Amino acid sequence: MENASTKFEIDKLNLFYGSFQALIDIDMTIYTNKITALIGPSGCGKSTFIRTLNRMNDLILGVKTTGLVKFDEMDIYAVDYDVINLRKKVGMVFQKPNPFPKTIFENIVYGPKVHGEKNRDKLQEIVEKTLKEVALWEEVKDRLHKPALGLSGGQQQRLCIARCLAVEPEVILMDEPTSALDPVATSKIESLLEELVEKYTIVIVTHNMQQAGRVSDYTSFFLSGKVLETDKTEIIFSNPTNKKTEEYITGRFG
Amino acid sequence: MKAYEKIVEKLIIVCAIISTISVVLITVFIFRSGLPILMNYGVIDFIFGTNWSPTNGNYGILPLIAGTLSVTLGALIIGVPMGIASAIILSEILPGKVARVFKSAIELLAGIPSVVYGFFGLIVLVPAIRTFILPIVQLVVPKATTTGFSIFAGAIILAIMILPTIVSISENSIKAVPREFREASLALGANKMETIVRVIIPAAKSGIIASIILGMGRAIGETMAVILITGNMPKIPGGPLDSVATLTGTIAMEMGYADATHQQALFAVGIILFMIIMLLNAIAQISAHGLRGNN
Numbered sequence: 001m002e003n004a005s006t007k008f009e010i011d012k013l014n015l016f017y018g019s020f021q022a023l024i025d026i027d028m029t030i031y032t033n034k035i036t037a038l039i040g041p042s043g044c045g046k047s048t049f050i051r052t053l054n055r056m057n058d059l060i061l062g063v064k065t066t067g068l069v070k071f072d073e074m075d076i077y078a079v080d081y082d083v084i085n086l087r088k089k090v091g092m093v094f095q096k097p098n099p100f101p102k103t104i105f106e107n108i109v110y111g112p113k114v115h116g117e118k119n120r121d122k123l124q125e126i127v128e129k130t131l132k133e134v135a136l137w138e139e140v141k142d143r144l145h146k147p148a149l150g151l152s153g154g155q156q157q158r159l160c161i162a163r164c165l166a167v168e169p170e171v172i173l174m175d176e177p178t179s180a181l182d183p184v185a186t187s188k189i190e191s192l193l194e195e196l197v198e199k200y201t202i203v204i205v206t207h208n209m210q211q212a213g214r215v216s217d218y219t220s221f222f223l224s225g226k227v228l229e230t231d232k233t234e235i236i237f238s239n240p241t242n243k244k245t246e247e248y249i250t251g252r253f254g
Numbered sequence: 255m256k257a258y259e260k261i262v263e264k265l266i267i268v269c270a271i272i273s274t275i276s277v278v279l280i281t282v283f284i285f286r287s288g289l290p291i292l293m294n295y296g297v298i299d300f301i302f303g304t305n306w307s308p309t310n311g312n313y314g315i316l317p318l319i320a321g322t323l324s325v326t327l328g329a330l331i332i333g334v335p336m337g338i339a340s341a342i343i344l345s346e347i348l349p350g351k352v353a354r355v356f357k358s359a360i361e362l363l364a365g366i367p368s369v370v371y372g373f374f375g376l377i378v379l380v381p382a383i384r385t386f387i388l389p390i391v392q393l394v395v396p397k398a399t400t401t402g403f404s405i406f407a408g409a410i411i412l413a414i415m416i417l418p419t420i421v422s423i424s425e426n427s428i429k430a431v432p433r434e435f436r437e438a439s440l441a442l443g444a445n446k447m448e449t450i451v452r453v454i455i456p457a458a459k460s461g462i463i464a465s466i467i468l469g470m471g472r473a474i475g476e477t478m479a480v481i482l483i484t485g486n487m488p489k490i491p492g493g494p495l496d497s498v499a500t501l502t503g504t505i506a507m508e509m510g511y512a513d514a515t516h517q518q519a520l521f522a523v524g525i526i527l528f529m530i531i532m533l534l535n536a537i538a539q540i541s542a543h544g545l546r547g548n549n
Contacts, residue, residue: 054441088443098434101457110452111442160438167442 005032007171007201008053013067015048015057022048024225026067030171030218035193035202037212037233040222041248046205049222050173053203054090055083071171088115091164095176097156099148099163104140107148107159111167130162134192154185158192165200172196174204178211190215209249213237221245284528288521300522306488306499308508308516315523317488321405321498324491325484326473328409329416333473334466336413337420341462344421345428346450357425364418372482375411380483383407383495391495400495403485409494411479416469423468427461428454460541467538471531477502501527 008030015023023045030036030053038046048057055076057063069076076086088111099107108130109123117123127144131137136158140151148159157177164172178186193202193215206212212219213233220230221242229242240246247253292300295313303314340360344353384402391398431454439449455462477500485497486507499507505520505527512520 056437056441059437059440084443084445087441092437092441094434094437094441096434098432098438100435100438100453110439111444114439114442114444114448114452163438163442 006030007032007071008203009068009070009073011068011070013049013052013065013069015045015052015066016064017060018062022225023052026227028220028227028230030201030203032201033197033199034217035197035204035215036218036220037216038203038205038220038222039207039209039212039248041253042207044222045225046222047175050092050175050203050205053171053173054087054092056092058083088167089169090171090173091167091169092173092175093157093160093164093177096180097153097160099151099156099159101147101149103145104148104151104159105144108163108166111163115167126166130165131159133165133196134158134162135188136162152185154181154188157181157185157189161189161192161196165196169200171201171203174202176205176207179207186211209251221248223248281528284521284524288518288523288525291515291518292522292525295519300519301526304490306504308512308519311515313519313522315501315526317490318499318501318504318523319526320490321484321488322474322500322502324405324494324498325408325412325480325500326470328405328494329412329473330466330470332409333413333416333420333469337417337465337469338424338462340417340421341424341428341465342450342455345425346446346454357421360421361418363414368415368476368478369482371411371415372479375407375479375483379407379410380404388495398493398495401485401497403483403497404495405484405491405498406494408480408484408498408500411483412473412476415476415479416472419469419472420465423465424458424462427458427465430461431457464538464542467534467541471534471538474527474530474534475502477506481506 006029008028010026010028010030013023013026013028014021026049038050040046051057052065052069053071053076057065065077071086071090074081076083100110102110105127108127109117112123112126117126128137128141131140136155139155140159143150148156151159157180161172161177178189181189190211193204196202197217204212204216216233218230219233219236221228221236221240221244223244229236229240229245231241236245237249240249291313300313300315301319302316303312304316305312305314306317340356344357344360348356380402382402383404383406384400387406388398388400388402391400435453435457436449439453440446444452480500481503484500484503486499486503487497488499488504489496491498501523505523508516509520
């Protein structure tokens with residue numbers, strides 16, 4: 001694991017919602033072109049943590065962050081850091097599929113358009129390429145100009161992934177992307193992850209232990225705002241060092 | 255307990271019936287009083303006649319329609335951009351506490367009696383237009399003249415009067431846009447303004463349209479303020495500084511001294527007004543339904 005290059009380097013990260021401390025001294029490394037899974041019981045801080053990586057917590061009033069989050073060697077919480085550029089490079093897929101109330105086509109070209117792409121042919125090309133990447137092209141190619149909200153939940157989520165890919169990110173953050181989906185849609189997304197990781201770095205929050213075991217290369221176990229253990233997934237699942245990790249994985253709490 | 259509930263239920267039903275019957279009775283009354291002259295004078299002549307001089311037996315209400323439409327249109331041109339901008343600033347930009355202060359100030363506008371608006375317009379706006387605006391206009395059009403009683407004055411006052419309607423309904427529909435849409439947009443690297451313009455406003459569109467239509471209805475129906483500042487001249491206006499008479503203003507001004515046929519004609523004006531407002535309300539309701547259907 002020393003050989004792999006790193007995308008994010010997190011050092012002594014603390015986060016407060018007002019007087020409540022949601023993250024405590026988090027140290028973590030996120031490796032390039034790997035899937036890192038964040039597991040732990042509800043309220044343990046894993047969603048809060050993933051949102052520090054693209055600074056989505058900035059939107060919440062009264063959030064204070066200390067410590068270091070380095071993305072490509074740059075401190076993303078530095079005063080002059082370009083958040084817009086960060087969010088371009090670090091895309092996010094949310095728990096509940098959230099396509100805009102626009103057409104499928106308009107959903108995907110939203111990001112590129114915001115970032116200045118106007119060429120119609122280029123946009124068309126982006127739509128086809130990203131929809132193929134998420135294996136949705138065949139299903140929707142005849143109704144690109146129909147409302148995205150007419151798709152099924154699983155299709156909507158894949159559309160959201162395609163929308164995220166359209167801005168050509170380096171990292172995709174996924175906050176429980178399959179928790180609102182049925183098992184078939186879930187397995188489609190999981191196999192998609194295996195393909196996407198060839199090109200992207202993926203961080204995924206999941207409630208589902210089997211999912212973490214199936215798809216991820218690295219796993220971090222969160223409990224009460226701390227990272228109790230972080231290692232290669234097979235080690236976490238077969239031979240965890242921490243007693244709490246073992247109890248959680250074997251389903252004794254959480 | 256059971257008997258008590260039954261009585262309350264009956265009372266509620268009676269109240270509902272009374273309000274429904276009131277609407278029906280008013281409608282029947284207006285139509286019964288106004289329809290005869292529409293038939294005798296001819297609907298086309300009535301609506302498209304350009305001469306309103308009831309004492310001479312001329313009942314063409316086109317000047318009144320033109321008056322109402324021009325003042326309303328002016329109010330929308332001024333009030334809609336202001337109202338929507340205020341709604342966006344209140345819901346998306348100002349911090350909660352400050353927004354609440356601004357919002358209650360805007361809502362207070364709805365509580366001011368319309369005659370006070372009219373009086374304000376009469377004392378402040380009308381002279382201001384005569385002494386400040388007219389000289390500026392005369393630089394471009396030397397022959398321009400105005401008493402200050404004008405479409406422009408009416409439009410400004412009506413714009414302020416419809417602000418609370420536009421702001422509060424637009425703001426509610428903007429606030430109803432799910433947070434997920436904002437997050438999705440920001441996570442794609444859009445900034446706040448891009449998110450507002452490209453995602454939030456389109457998603458709140460039907461509510462915003464409904465607010466405009468309801469504001470328009472209010473502007474068309476407004477009487478007192480308009481009487482005091484538009485000059486009440488029943489002729490088709492040539493420009494925004496001309497005096498006009500509106501449908502509502504004419505009814506209110508002339509009902510007091512009208513003879514039998516004239517009175518019928520005023521009721522017929524009421525019918526036209528009634529139908530315009532009904533139509534607008536219907537459009538607003540359909541539009542508001544669209545809001546619920548879309549999200």
